[in-house]
Amino acid sequence: MIIQVLGMGCEGCNTLYENTLAAVAELASDASVEKVEDLVDIVRLGVMSAPAIMIDGKLVHAGSVAPVKKIKKLIEKAQR
Amino acid sequence: MWTFFQNEVLGMKWLDRLVGRILESFGLDTATRLGGSLRFFCYDVIKIFVLLSVLIFLISYIQSYFPPERSKRILGRFHGLGANCIAALLGTVTPFCSCSSIPLFIGFTSAGLPLGVTFSFLISSPMVDLGSLILLMSIFGGRVAIVYVLLGLVIAVIGGSVIERLHLEESVEDFIRSAPAIETALDVPDQRERLEYALEQLLSTVRKVAPYIFLGVGIGAFIHNWIPEDLIVRLLGSGNPLGVFVAVLVGIPMYADIFGCIPIAEALLSKGALLGVVLAFMMAVTTLSLPSMVMLRKAVKPKLLGVFFGICTAGIILVGYCFNLIQPLLLG
Amino acid sequence: MPKTKLFILTGFLGSGKTTMLLKLLDAMKGHKIGIIQNEFGKISIDGDIIRENEDVKMVEISRGSIFCTCLKLNFVQTLAEMSGMGFEYLFVESSGMGDPSNLEEIMNAVAAIKGTQPYDLRGTICLIDAVDFLRDAAELESVRRQVIHCNIALVNKCDLVDRAKLDEVIAEVRKLNDSCLVVESVMGAMDPAILEQDLSGYNWAPFEETTNSAETRPKTFSLEFTESIPKAGMDAFLRDVLADCFRIKGFALLDGAWTQVDVVGDRIDYKSCDPLEKAQLVFISRTGIQLIRTLSEAWEKNISLPVKFRN
Numbered sequence: 001m002i003i004q005v006l007g008m009g010c011e012g013c014n015t016l017y018e019n020t021l022a023a024v025a026e027l028a029s030d031a032s033v034e035k036v037e038d039l040v041d042i043v044r045l046g047v048m049s050a051p052a053i054m055i056d057g058k059l060v061h062a063g064s065v066a067p068v069k070k071i072k073k074l075i076e077k078a079q080r
Numbered sequence: 081m082w083t084f085f086q087n088e089v090l091g092m093k094w095l096d097r098l099v100g101r102i103l104e105s106f107g108l109d110t111a112t113r114l115g116g117s118l119r120f121f122c123y124d125v126i127k128i129f130v131l132l133s134v135l136i137f138l139i140s141y142i143q144s145y146f147p148p149e150r151s152k153r154i155l156g157r158f159h160g161l162g163a164n165c166i167a168a169l170l171g172t173v174t175p176f177c178s179c180s181s182i183p184l185f186i187g188f189t190s191a192g193l194p195l196g197v198t199f200s201f202l203i204s205s206p207m208v209d210l211g212s213l214i215l216l217m218s219i220f221g222g223r224v225a226i227v228y229v230l231l232g233l234v235i236a237v238i239g240g241s242v243i244e245r246l247h248l249e250e251s252v253e254d255f256i257r258s259a260p261a262i263e264t265a266l267d268v269p270d271q272r273e274r275l276e277y278a279l280e281q282l283l284s285t286v287r288k289v290a291p292y293i294f295l296g297v298g299i300g301a302f303i304h305n306w307i308p309e310d311l312i313v314r315l316l317g318s319g320n321p322l323g324v325f326v327a328v329l330v331g332i333p334m335y336a337d338i339f340g341c342i343p344i345a346e347a348l349l350s351k352g353a354l355l356g357v358v359l360a361f362m363m364a365v366t367t368l369s370l371p372s373m374v375m376l377r378k379a380v381k382p383k384l385l386g387v388f389f390g391i392c393t394a395g396i397i398l399v400g401y402c403f404n405l406i407q408p409l410l411l412g
Numbered sequence: 413m414p415k416t417k418l419f420i421l422t423g424f425l426g427s428g429k430t431t432m433l434l435k436l437l438d439a440m441k442g443h444k445i446g447i448i449q450n451e452f453g454k455i456s457i458d459g460d461i462i463r464e465n466e467d468v469k470m471v472e473i474s475r476g477s478i479f480c481t482c483l484k485l486n487f488v489q490t491l492a493e494m495s496g497m498g499f500e501y502l503f504v505e506s507s508g509m510g511d512p513s514n515l516e517e518i519m520n521a522v523a524a525i526k527g528t529q530p531y532d533l534r535g536t537i538c539l540i541d542a543v544d545f546l547r548d549a550a551e552l553e554s555v556r557r558q559v560i561h562c563n564i565a566l567v568n569k570c571d572l573v574d575r576a577k578l579d580e581v582i583a584e585v586r587k588l589n590d591s592c593l594v595v596e597s598v599m600g601a602m603d604p605a606i607l608e609q610d611l612s613g614y615n616w617a618p619f620e621e622t623t624n625s626a627e628t629r630p631k632t633f634s635l636e637f638t639e640s641i642p643k644a645g646m647d648a649f650l651r652d653v654l655a656d657c658f659r660i661k662g663f664a665l666l667d668g669a670w671t672q673v674d675v676v677g678d679r680i681d682y683k684s685c686d687p688l689e690k691a692q693l694v695f696i697s698r699t700g701i702q703l704i705r706t707l708s709e710a711w712e713k714n715i716s717l718p719v720k721f722r723n
Contacts, residue, residue, distance in 0.1 A: 001720065001721055002721045002722065002723050004701075008375070011288065032722070032723055036701065039183075039186075039379070042183055043183060043187075043190070044700065044701070044702040045701065047183060048148035048149070048183045048184045048186075049147075049184060054705075056704070057705040057707060057709070058708055062147075064280050065280070066280060067283075070276070
């Protein structure tokens with residue numbers, strides 16, 4: 001599973017990235033977590049509100065910082 | 081009836097009295113400088129946090145009905161000045177993180193929306209939002225708040241139209257024009273997800289904005305009780321015809337949340353600063369902040385950036401003087 | 413102990429390096445041969461094709477180009493280690509986007525480790541895909557560098573183009589490298605006797621820095637799946653995504669049969685193969701990070717069976 005956290009360096013984006021790492025660790029998942037900070041990449045992925053999370057190329061969350069619990073639910077949902 | 085609503089519900093003056101009484105029961109004389117500052121600090125902080133929480137929750141809930149993809153579709157249906165107006169209105173319900181404004185702008189532009197429309201959106205987004213509207217009402221009164229929002233929207237619409245007339249489409253960075261117009265959309269949320277989203281926004285925004293509020297209220301309290309009135313009047317009040325310019329100049333390099341600015345504005349006003357000066361300061365801080373200019377530069381070439389900056393500044397200064405003139409009407 | 417004869421194989425994605433190597437191994441049965449296999453993706457696909465036996469030993473270096481700063485040290489150390497294993501020949505199959513301009517520096521480093529140069533560097537063989545070379549060379553610097561820094565230019569897939577096109581390709585090769593030996597080939601076939609010649613007169617290109625770096629590294633994604641996929645669905649999926657990929661390769665269970673999948677440009681090849689533990693496809697992106705979206709949407713649309721993404 002590829003998890004991409006998109007954001008351009010604002011505080012919220014960093015928090016979302018850390019929360020995602022924590023969620024992955026708590027689930028003992030082997031998903032890879034990647035931080036996408038390049039504006040061009042974010043635009044090309046078609047995302048308009050940051051911070052956002054994409055799992056395996058699908059947008060699952062956008063526009064706010066999600067708590068670890070919610071991210072865990074998103075990951076579990078994607079695994080099914 | 082309205083005055084009661086304004087003073088007690090929005091202004092929460094009962095809280096002020098309550099805090100005053102609690103402090104006095106501890107033996108503090110709130111008439112003194114220290115006592116007065118403390119009373120103001122406690123009252124204002126609590127008031128702002130409560131109003132903030134309620135507002136952000138409500139606004140975020142409304143926001144969940146307007147994801148960027150939907151805004152893009154709505155805007156696509158309008159033309160001309162009407163489109164600018166709708167864009168300005170939609171800008172008021174945009175998310176709070178400045179990280180979003182640039183990708184949003186790019187998303188709209190690559191979808192083919194006219195430059196002027198996207199700029200109306202971009203101008204109104206930081207300057208005017210429903211949250212600050214209600215907060216303004218609680219401090220300055222309903223009339224000021226409504227005029228502030230209206231004038232903010234006017235700047236957004238006119239600013240966008242001017243940019244449209246100048247035909248600066250070439251000034252958008254190339255990668256945007258060649259970016260695919262494919263949008264990535266989230267699934268439509270159900271009621272429960274909307275409420276969860278609203279709660280998320282509330283918690284994360286409060287966390288982010290809290291230091292600014294404490295700072296703002298602190299400064300406000302300081303001004304309230306420690307800065308002499310005639311100094312304020314001389315610098316920012318009727319004693320200084322260039323007050324608006326000073327306010328805008330000071331506001332530009334600063335970036336602070338609008339919620340943090342309001343207590344400062346409130347304190348300055350009560351010390352004799354002119355209304356226009358104070359509001360111009362708030363507008364300058366939120367719209368013309370250096371960090372957002374830097375981010376915008378990634379999407380837009382210097383020429384367009386300069387035009388955007390110039391229009392906003394001019395608009396804000398004009399609005400500032402406007403408010404100064406009609407102050408007696410609004411607050412009298 | 414005589415020095416191991418070292419050959420470097422370069423050539424763009426899908427040009428036929430592995431096929432050629434397999435043919436050589438076949439022709440050179442009985443000799444002790446070492447192979448260093450370089451891959452971009454984390455999963456080494458080619459490794460599953462070349463099977464080791466008592467005479468052939470293989471080491472894989474993946475996750476980048478061996479000429480890039482990321483893996484250069486690893487490559488040098490592997491070369492140093494393998495020099496003491498008594499191989500008659502050592503073939504290095506570099507990844508499709510590998511740029512060997514800095515080979516001299518790498519050989520010097522190996523000599524520095526061992527105290528003396530343990531290898532007899534015989535030459536670099538660059539494989540050229542006659543069908544796509546003109547397009548690829550125009551697009552990518554690393555492709556041009558591969559031709560510039562070679563001793564032998566093996567123009568492969570000559571059976572898939574007409575004489576006129578072939579001459580165009582050779583002319584372009586000559587423009588880049590006027591001293592290399594040009595050999596025309598079909599299916600990577602090459603007379604092994606050529607390898608015994610002295611090829612040093614064919615490469616006059618001086619050392620230069622490689623263009624391989626962390627920034628120029630293409631994005632790769634891989635998909636893993638366990639079930640059998642309907643072949644029609646897979647075909648439609650591949651057609652939807654191939655424009656965004658330099659190369660796609662891997663193994664899949666299609667309509668119940670184990671198949672090797674190979675996509676170069678807009679050509680899709682299916683070949684039946686021996687059963688494997690798991691099915692995986694590696695995609696090397698032409699469009700950067702957004703390939704993952706294309707993959708995700710195309711998979712949903714055409715196949716929509718459970719799949720694991722990896723990068």
